[in-house]
Amino acid sequence: MSVITKIKKGYDIKLQGEAIKKIIDKTDCRNYSIKPGDFKGIRPKLLVKEGDKVKAGTAIFFSKDNEKIQFTSPVSGEVVEILRGEKRVLLEIRIVADERIEYEDFSNKGVESLSREEIISLMLTSGLWPLIRQRPYARIANPDTAPKSVFISAFDSSPLAPDKNFTIEGQSKYFQSGLNVLSKLTSGKVHLNLKEESGTSKVFTEAKNVQINWFKGPHPAGNVGVQIHHLDPVNKGETVWYCYPEDVVIIGKLFSDGIYDPIKIIALTGSEIKDPAYLKVRAGVNLDCILNNNIKNDNIRVIGGNVLTGTKIHKNGFLGFYDNQITVIPEGDYFELFGWMSPGFNKFSFSKTFLNFFNKKNFNLDTNLHGGERPFIISGQYEKVFPFDIYPVFLLKACITQNIDKMEQLGIYEVAPEDFALCEVICTSKINSQDIIEKGIELMIKEMS
Amino acid sequence: MKAIRKQVDKIKPNFEKGGKLFFLRSTFDAFETFLFVPNHVTKKGAHIRDSIDSKRTMIIVVLALLPAMFFGCWNIGYQHDIATGISGDIFSRFWLGFGKFFPILVVSYAVALGIEFAFAQFRGHEVNEGVLVTGFLIPLVMPPHIPLWMVALATAFAIIFGKEVFGGTGMNIYNPALLARAFVFFSYPTKISGVEPWVYLGDKVPLDGFSAATPLGNAGTGEFDKLASFWDGFIGTIPGSIGETSFVAIMLGAFILLVTGVGSWRIILSVFAGGALMAWIFNLIGANEYMTSVSPIMHLVFGGFAFGAVFMATDPVSASQTNTGKYIYGFLIGAFTILIRVVNPAYPEGMMLAILLMNTFAPLIDYYVVEANIKRRMKRIKLVKTEN
Numbered sequence: 022m023s024v025i026t027k028i029k030k031g032y033d034i035k036l037q038g039e040a041i042k043k044i045i046d047k048t049d050c051r052n053y054s055i056k057p058g059d060f061k062g063i064r065p066k067l068l069v070k071e072g073d074k075v076k077a078g079t080a081i082f083f084s085k086d087n088e089k090i091q092f093t094s095p096v097s098g099e100v101v102e103i104l105r106g107e108k109r110v111l112l113e114i115r116i117v118a119d120e121r122i123e124y125e126d127f128s129n130k131g132v133e134s135l136s137r138e139e140i141i142s143l144m145l146t147s148g149l150w151p152l153i154r155q156r157p158y159a160r161i162a163n164p165d166t167a168p169k170s171v172f173i174s175a176f177d178s179s180p181l182a183p184d185k186n187f188t189i190e191g192q193s194k195y196f197q198s199g200l201n202v203l204s205k206l207t208s209g210k211v212h213l214n215l216k217e218e219s220g221t222s223k224v225f226t227e228a229k230n231v232q233i234n235w236f237k238g239p240h241p242a243g244n245v246g247v248q249i250h251h252l253d254p255v256n257k258g259e260t261v262w263y264c265y266p267e268d269v270v271i272i273g274k275l276f277s278d279g280i281y282d283p284i285k286i287i288a289l290t291g292s293e294i295k296d297p298a299y300l301k302v303r304a305g306v307n308l309d310c311i312l313n314n315n316i317k318n319d320n321i322r323v324i325g326g327n328v329l330t331g332t333k334i335h336k337n338g339f340l341g342f343y344d345n346q347i348t349v350i351p352e353g354d355y356f357e358l359f360g361w362m363s364p365g366f367n368k369f370s371f372s373k374t375f376l377n378f379f380n381k382k383n384f385n386l387d388t389n390l391h392g393g394e395r396p397f398i399i400s401g402q403y404e405k406v407f408p409f410d411i412y413p414v415f416l417l418k419a420c421i422t423q424n425i426d427k428m429e430q431l432g433i434y435e436v437a438p439e440d441f442a443l444c445e446v447i448c449t450s451k452i453n454s455q456d457i458i459e460k461g462i463e464l465m466i467k468e469m470s
Numbered sequence: 471m472k473a474i475r476k477q478v479d480k481i482k483p484n485f486e487k488g489g490k491l492f493f494l495r496s497t498f499d500a501f502e503t504f505l506f507v508p509n510h511v512t513k514k515g516a517h518i519r520d521s522i523d524s525k526r527t528m529i530i531v532v533l534a535l536l537p538a539m540f541f542g543c544w545n546i547g548y549q550h551d552i553a554t555g556i557s558g559d560i561f562s563r564f565w566l567g568f569g570k571f572f573p574i575l576v577v578s579y580a581v582a583l584g585i586e587f588a589f590a591q592f593r594g595h596e597v598n599e600g601v602l603v604t605g606f607l608i609p610l611v612m613p614p615h616i617p618l619w620m621v622a623l624a625t626a627f628a629i630i631f632g633k634e635v636f637g638g639t640g641m642n643i644y645n646p647a648l649l650a651r652a653f654v655f656f657s658y659p660t661k662i663s664g665v666e667p668w669v670y671l672g673d674k675v676p677l678d679g680f681s682a683a684t685p686l687g688n689a690g691t692g693e694f695d696k697l698a699s700f701w702d703g704f705i706g707t708i709p710g711s712i713g714e715t716s717f718v719a720i721m722l723g724a725f726i727l728l729v730t731g732v733g734s735w736r737i738i739l740s741v742f743a744g745g746a747l748m749a750w751i752f753n754l755i756g757a758n759e760y761m762t763s764v765s766p767i768m769h770l771v772f773g774g775f776a777f778g779a780v781f782m783a784t785d786p787v788s789a790s791q792t793n794t795g796k797y798i799y800g801f802l803i804g805a806f807t808i809l810i811r812v813v814n815p816a817y818p819e820g821m822m823l824a825i826l827l828m829n830t831f832a833p834l835i836d837y838y839v840v841e842a843n844i845k846r847r848m849k850r851i852k853l854v855k856t857e858n
Contacts, residue, residue, distance in 0.1 A: 034518070180518075256851040328517045350518070353511050356475055360507030361525040368521040374530050374730045375521060388511040392523020393503060393596045396640030399527065400791040401734060410847065414791060415840050430844045438515070445516045449527055450640075455515035 025217055026251045028238030030408040032371055032443055034180045035383040036328065038348075040288040040297045042187055047300045048284060052307035053096050054113045054339035055081055060092070060151055061459075062160050062466060065111050073100045078125030078147050078281035081114050089164060093148025095283045095303045097123040113339070116305075128279030132201045135276075140205055144272070147281045151342065152268040153206075156246060156255045158462050159437035162262045170209035170253050172263040173200075175225050176216040176236070178243030179327040179442075183288035183346055185266050186222040188299065192270045193224040199273030204230045206262065214248045225266075241408065246440045250409050255434050267345055287340070291328075291349035292385040293321045302340065308347070309337045316349060322388050324348040329442035330455070353389025361392065371406070371447040395450035403454075406443040409435065413444055417454055420461030425468055428461055437462075478502055496590035500597035528599045530732045532606055534723035535781065539610060541719040542712040543567035546614045546670055549709050553682060554674040567614070570670055571712055574609040577618050578650075581625040582608070589634045598639035600787075601629065607647035607781060610713025611774065611822075612654070613667035620658060624650040644829045645788045648822055655822065663687075663818070668709035684710050686773040686811060690818030694763040703771035714777040717770075724780040733784040736796040741779035744804025745770055752812050760812050769808055778821035779804070788829045792839040799835055803828045 057065040064085040069075060076097040084090040096118035104113040127147045129135060135143070141164050144150045155162040162168070175185055189196060204211045213231040215221055226233070234252060236242045245263045255261050264272075267285040274282055283304040290297050295315050302311060308323065316336070324331035325344040332341060340347070365375030369384045403413040411432035419427035438455035445454045484491040485498040502508070503525070512519060547563025550556070558566070582605040583597075590597045608625055628650035633642040654662050661667055669682035676682075683691070685698040685708055698708045706716020714720075727733030749766035756762045769775060774782075783789060783803050790799040803824045810820025817823060 036518075254850060256847075322511075322517060324517055331517065333517070348517075354509045356506040356509050358474065358506055360521075361523055362529060365521060369518075370521045372520065372522045372526075372731055374526050374732065386518040388517050389507070389519070390510040390512055391507060391519050391521045392525065393508065393510070395524045395596075395598060396638070398524060398600065398640045398787055400786045400789070401736075401793060401796070404793060410843065412792065412840055412843060415836075430847075431840070432847065442516050446518060447520045447522070449520075449522050449524055451519065451523065453515045 024252075025235040025237060026248075028236060028242040028247060028251075028408045030405055031178075031239035031241055032406050032447070033178070033239045034328075034369075034386075034446070036180045036290075036350075037292040037383045037385045038290050038294055038297050038350075039181055039383075040183065040290050040299050042184070042299065044286060044299045044301055047302045047306065047311045050302065050306045050310035051098075051118045052115065052310065052339075053094075053098075053118055053303065053305040054115045054307070055092060055094065055305055056113050056339065056341060057082065057092070057111050059342040060084075060161060062158075062463070063090075065092070067103070067111060067114070069100050069103075069114065071100055071103055074098070075100060075116065076123045076125045078127060080146070080148065082111070084161075087163070087165075089142075089145045090150055090161060091146060091148050092151060093125075093281060095281075095305045115339075122282075124280035124282065126279060127275055127281060129276060132198060132205065132276050135205075137205050140202055140276075143275070144202075147275055149272055149275055149281060152264050152271065153262050154264065156249055156261045156263065156437070157434035158466060159246075159439070160462075160466075163260070166260050168207045168209070168260045168262040170261050171203045171207050171211045172245050172249055172253075172261060173203070173211065173213050173231075173266060173269060174243055174245040174248055174263070175213055175266050176243045177327075177345075178216075178240035179329050180240075181288070181290035181346070181348060182243070182327055183286070183299065186220055186225070188286040188288075188345075189222050189224045189266050189270070191224075192273075193227070195270045195273030195277060196224055196266065197228060197230075197273065198277045199269035199271070200228055200230050202272050202276055203264070203269065209253075212248070212252060214245075214252075216243070238408075241406075241440060241443060244437075244440055246435065246437050247408050250435055257429060257434060259434075265345070285345060287344065288346045289315070290346060291324075293317045293349040293351055304340065304342050306340045307337070308334065308339065311340075312336060312347075312349075318351065320352045320354070321349050322352050324350070328386070329446065330439045351385070351387040353387030355389070357389075372402075372449075390451055392449075392451055394452070397450055397452065399449045402447060402449065403441075403444040406447060407440070409440070411435065413441065413454075416461075417441075417452070417457050420457050420464075423461075423464055425465065428465065433458075433461055433465055474505065478505065493591065496595075496597055497587045500587065500590070503596070525599045527732055528603050530726065530730050531603045531781070534726040534733070535603075535606055535610065535713070537719040537722040538713040538716060538777065538781075539571070539606075540564070541706055541716040542610060542714075543571050545706055545715055546570050546712065548707060549614075549669045549682070550671060550674075553669050553671055553676045553680050555677045556674075566670075567712075570614045571609055573618055574612060574616065574621050574712075575606070577621045578608040578625050579605040581622050582629050585626060585629045585634065589638060593638070595638070600639040604629070604633075604646045604650075607713075608650045611647060611651045611711050611777070611782075613662055613710075614670045614712055615667040616654070616661055620654055620661060621650075624653040624657075627653045640787055642787055643833075644826055645782055645785045648782055648825055648829075651822055652826060682709050684708065684773065684818070685768075686818040689760055689764055689772075689811070690815060692759065694759055697763065697768075698772070700765075700768050700771060703768065708772070711774060711777075714774040717776050720776040720780050724776075727780065727784065733780065734786070734789070734796055736793060737784050737789055737800040738779055740797045740800030741783050741804040742770060744801035744806075745775060745779075745808050746804070748805040748808035749812075752808065764812075769811070773811075773819045774821040775807060778807070778825055782821070782825050783828075788832065790832045790835050790839075792836050795832070795835040795839045799828050799832055802831075 546567030806824035
């Protein structure tokens, strides 16, 4: 039985620089980095030192709060540099890859004959575990809990997002094997959520051992939080685990081939990319290697992820652990004379206060804030792009005032910063909602543990 | 553009920390951002942002107010002419009215902006442009004949005690522009009610038998034979506060607010619905002449009803924040307005008091709407539990 869920509230931001459907192999890049900062809320304890030789799957650091959760090297090679920031916070572990990648041996009896505990333990030691995240809080899943269900969002509705029907092609064996693993992790269902459109890959539609659900509507329909909210909402004390198709493939590979090999296909997008395309890379790859000569200008921002939720990275920086997209857009550090008074024929706005309804082209947006920060003034704005049965502004205010009871009642367990990204974009007052929610989640974790 | 920018950049250091004009920093900042959308880029969260900002929103409201303002200026001249028996043309009437309106506007802006600049400097935040709307609304809800010192006092009261003491824009409970009117209303009642203030005569003597009472004034004193017609109220050729008389000009403004989405259609619609329903109920009851003589549609075009519904009740900060709450809030404003007009003989006009009353209750309405949401979500847990 499959259900179609229609998401009405939301907005698709159409940007220039969509990736064309060709895959360029960049798995021969040599410089990699693991950034503990990619893993929200993790306090890392380092296991290697500069000069150590590692294999793909060798543990690099673990979480001080749950020592079982290990983070491993994406490649084999040598640890060349360990970067620390203020108060010796671990920033990066840089590794130069061997020409031929060697893998740690994680060979196993196969999914069917392994117990749930054995599966989890193998995922923990191989460094696969961080791919599984949980709601509430959008953090790495706690391996000691039992989720009521597992969610996989098989489409990304955010701007310029990679087409997962394209990136999953030809991986059905590993994908199915990964699904089999996930179905052993929960006593409930594994939900595979697809977009109602033509051209959905057979890898998805013919997947077994899952409940297939269909979604329709604008962004954030592809956000796993929205999907959980509509199908199996998280109440206090409940947990739902989730991951993404490219993660399922990596999981499948471990249980089929016995190796940790975080190869994925990412989209290189944005108006400042000369030749937007799909790239086959390993997690943590150096951007220099994949961006070389493909950027139009100097005054740009490189974003790991999409323009809504991604993180700013230096153009010589490294791909984040979870990133499946790189977006490059112009920086917006310019002044605009009477910008707020102009008719705005080509201005991007969700509101109808600019005469931009003749503009049918995709937008070339930069990072300008387009105004100053203000307190909450306009009401009813966020509700138009927030498809939850939650009052977003009231929840934000509860987070700002650190009112734990109210946060709980108003739905902090169901949301992640990414669910507020559109609210943040369209906000007249330029309020950083994602940051407020992130701080709210940090507070909840601190207070509830 | 480059030349202006260069000039601004040249004087900018004076206003920065350590500069000799640092005490004018917020003022400089206000003027700079008035000229230029700043070069600030996103630092946290989403990397791209909407082009809309608070300034854009406020300029749309000011734009929406212009038809009512232009008509109001003309109407001052028009009322002056019919009271004194002069037959002027459209321009002479407008300029006469503008001559009365403009000083009020200047005083209102000067006081409002002055206080806002000072508070922004003192608190170290940017000047909020909400004050541009407040400063424009205040003259429009004043009678043409108001002494300027009263405008200054009322504006100061409204901005300081209506807004800044609560923490500034976005934090206030009451609509500041209406507070200014309420201040005058209760402190100097003869200047804003009765017969005297509504028509500007200048040094001329009115014709015999001329009455400058507003339609609602007439209705309040039981002079139903003198009541203006529906069409007079619709076009706006009746005495009243400067911006409130013309239904059609206000509807032009409403159109701008609704098309741009700046004004809440939920509030505007429900204020009219509440008012019409209440007036209709009074018609049905028909206990006195007021109830039978003034039809629902006349109630909606007379006095400050339309102006209040479109420009005052929709103030997003002092109104209900939830969509459900907006219906309740608007409906009660409409209903209370008519209730005050018809049942309370002391106040011929009820719009101001109804909105201020509902401003008080807006947070309470929201509280119950949000509580209902919380209960619904709590119920979800129980449902899940019984299933297992």
